[in-house]
Amino acid sequence: MDFEVREERLGQGPKKLYREREAYFELVNRGVSSAEACRIVGVNRRTGKRWRNGAQPTGRRRWAPPIRVVPASGPSRYLREADRIYIADRLRENASIRSIAAELGRSPSTVSREISRNRHPGNGQYRPFAADARALARRPRPKPGKIGQNPELRDYIQERLGRRWSPEQIVHHLRKDFPDRPEMQVVHETIYQALYVQGRGELRRDLVKALRTGRARRKPRRQAQQRQPRYAAPMVMISDRPAEAADRAVPGHWEGDLIIGKEGGSAIGTLVERSTRYLMLVHLPAGRGTERVRDALLDTVRHLPPHLKRSLTWDQGSEMGRHHEFALAARMPVYFCDPASPWQRGSNENTNGLLRQYFPKGTDLSVHRRETLDSVAAELNSRPRKTLGWETPAERLHKLLATTRQ
16 A cells, blocks of 8 residues: 655644544554554554544543454454354354364464353353454453442542552552452552553542652653663673683583572572583572672682683672672673573573472572582582483583693
8 A cells, every 4th residue: 555644744623634544444454553554654653543442531632432443354363253153153063162273273262261251141152243242342442440440449549549558558458458359459550550541530640649759650761771780890791702602612611690598588609511511509608699699609619720710601680799800800701691581591590490409499598508518519410411411510521621631
C-alpha cells in the first residue's frame, strides 16, 4: 500500500486524521501490526491504539468507542472464528484437548483456556460464535480497574492513603481484614497504577501527596543516561576478554561466583578454571562485603603461578565493588558478564549446582571451616567429568601444567 504522509496536518479541525485512520485500519485488516501501520501512516502508536481500542473520557477528550477490526487471513497469534468453529466441531466428536491443539498447531493450554473462558456460563457448552463475541469484547483496552469497580475497596484505600499509609501497608491490611473476600484484595502495584495512570479516575489525584515521594507521576529509571554506574571503578566487559579464554585451550582463565546461604546472610565463593574445571573455594566466614570478598579472593589465588592467573570472569554482583583493587594486587584482570547472562559462566554455574550437594540451599554457610571447604573442593576435583573425557579436573590440570613446563 502506497501512503504519503502529509507534511502539514495542523489547522484542519477534528477531521484532520480521518484519511490516516482509514489507511491505518486498511493496513491492520491486511495483517500488518498496529505499530507498523502507525509508522506507515505517520501517527503515534498511542493514536493507533486509541483508534483500535477506544478511549476513556479525560479532560476535554470525549469517550470514543472501540472499532472492531476485521480479522486478517493467514497465521495469527489469536484464535479466530474459524478456529473456534473447529474446536466446537471436534468437541462434539469427543476429541481430546491435546489432539485439537495439535491439529490447530496451538499449545494445549491455549485450547484449554479458550474453552474454559468462553463456554456458556449456564450449561457449560462451547458455542463458537458466542465464544468469538466474548473474546472480542474482552480485547479492547484499557479495561476498568478493580478499584474503580468496587466502591467499598476504593473508600478503604482512600481513607488509609489519607492517613499516610503506604500502598504495601494497605495491601497487607486488606488481606488481614478480608481474608475470605478476593474482591477486596489487590497488590500494591494496582494502587500505584490507580494513582499514577491518568484518566482512570479510580483514586483521587490529590492522594499522591500522601505518598512518601509526594510525586504525581513515576520517575523513569530505565533510561540509559539516568542509570547509576554499577561500581565506582569502570567494568571491563566479557566482550573484551582475550579469545584464548573462550576456546578453553589455555589454562589460567577462571570463572567466579558466590553461593548464598540462608536469608542471604552467608556465602562461599567459587572459582572454576575454564580449561580443566578445577575448583577452588573461597572462605567467607564474616560475610560478603566488598572488602572481605577482595581479601578472600587474594588469599585464595596467592599461591597460583603467574601463568594460571590470566583472567577472572564474574557476574555483576555487588560483592565485586573492589574488583579493580583485586586485579591490581593479584595481577589478574577481571571481566564481567552481561546482565542476566549466567551462560557466560557456564562452568561455574554447573559447579555451583554440584556444590549444593554439600551446601544445601537455606542453610548457614558461615559454619563451615576452611578445612571443610578444602575437603569438598578436593573431592570434586577428583570426580571424573564427561566433558573432560572422564578425566578428573585434577588430572587435567596436572597434564596441562606438565605440558607448560616442557
